[in-house]
Amino acid sequence: MRKEINIFEFPFNLGLTKKKHEIEPGVKKLPDWLRKFDFHSQLDPKNIFRLEGPEYAMNFDQETQVKNPIQIIEYAQKQSELILKNYDQNTFNIMIGGDCSILIGTAVALKTLGNFGLFYLDGHSDFIPPRLSLSGGVAGMDLAIVSGMGHEKLTNINGFKPYFLEENIFCVGNAETDDEEYVSEVINSDVHYYDLENLRENGFRKTSENFLKMVQEKDLDGFFIHFDVDVLNDKIMPAVDSRMEDGIDYNNLKEILIPLLENTKCFGIEITILDPDYDTDGLYTKVFIENLIQIIKL
Template sequence: MAIDLIDVFEFPTNLGLTKKEEDQQPGVYLLPDHFKTYGLYDHLPIQNRYTLIAPSYEIKKDTVSGILNIEAVAHYAVQQAELLAGALEEKTFKLIIGGDCSILVGNMMALKQKGTYGLFFLDGHTDYLPTLSSHTGGAVAGLDLAIVTGLGDERVTNINNLKPYVLEEHVFCVGNRELDDSYVQPILDSAIHYIDLPTLRKTGIEHIVKQFLEMVDQQQLDGFFIHFDVDVLNDDLMPAVDSRQPDGLDYVELIQILAPLVAHPQVVGLEITVLDPHLDQEGKYTSKFIQQLATLFDDQKNSSTLT
């Protein structure tokens, strides 16, 4: 896709996260305004900008499924899918700003209604766990990959009878560095293509991206979508996240991954999640992050102009 125009969708929800502090809700809902403040939109060829106000934050654990805010998350996902549905007909790159990772549900629902799509899931965690796993506390942001591939309560996995929103075999989960055996085992037992951070570096970024794009072609998919949780980045570069870990991708590695994906003619768009402005109030880390994104999109636009 030649990125001549971008449609921006702001989905500022924090319903998929639990509270870290008693007196403060997760600040990820502030991310679109935070990006605007530090100039991201000034660098982009934006055609349209849409904002979908999220329900107010709450901590309501479902007694049956154990999922946090299940009804509110499902309702918001339906609204996301409806908003995206018409825009998917436009020949624009979709840049979707969270919010937390629960926005993946509505985004993949919209794509499922349109056709059969792949998912490049770039994240510091797998987010593929049974609901009652002790690792998640029932928060959808720690379950989103499981939900979109059909694992879990049907109130979120089978909205409008669309289950699964993406087939496991059409997903590459890349960059996980929470390597505890009990955490990783569920995704190893799935049909998802799983590449943790050590494997990514050992095998080579170019090779992994090539494998994904070959899968898209071989499976004759209608296109693919990119999930980008910023906690996949090195903790020194991006500590403003809710679940910090040592190590992570540097910006050179990130661009090596994203550049060929964003340039591909079958890409639909990219979602960015989990950067918490409460944890970067001076914009120290956000500003450097925006510089990298701006360079990525500038390079794509320039290359398409040259060709």
């Protein structure tokens, strides 16, 4: 990683529905949690920017059929403004969530800058319309939203629909493949889809190289990486909102990310869903940081 680094902190949790035992989802604590274990200091960023999130709510909106759309849209617009105000072509950007709905703000910013690709590394596809969502949480629909599926209020901020073209998206690592209706949405789209089984079969590095080949052939202006930590195996990362047993390990993650991070067209990466409330002693977080720092600094 030769570029200077900017860190953007987006402590936002309104894309998630809180569980019965929770006061609110703990993912909004992630920026401070990573800072506590020296993630920031080890990267020595040029700048650290922060956009505080609003108070937690679970307001279901009949028009959009999701929870908290007004707050999510307003936050996304502020995110976009913050990113664009501090945009530097020679800087690598690390966005720390928060839940997956923080992708929307970055997507709006990138659409302002040009035609970008998206490498979506996640234990779920998050590519469903509101009618298939049991919770109404935008964090479970964010990939659909940024590619134009869903209510216009969310998908067409600033008249930018779609923020990413389906054909410029790789959706990688989905381990939740039991629900045929859920999976059929992404399978029947133009998204390049590699569920966990197909990812292993195709090869971790090869899948990233396939993505980079697409970026080059289409002469895209750049690309962004979404990294939801629930794509990791539950044994090494159980501190997530929606746990699943299977997933990739840190060696697999290294094979996936290094080719992407080495590419000059990589705008940055976002880290989402790691919940400090489920890792109170930092056992899993410390190992996570150690591995991610090694990957970023290579």
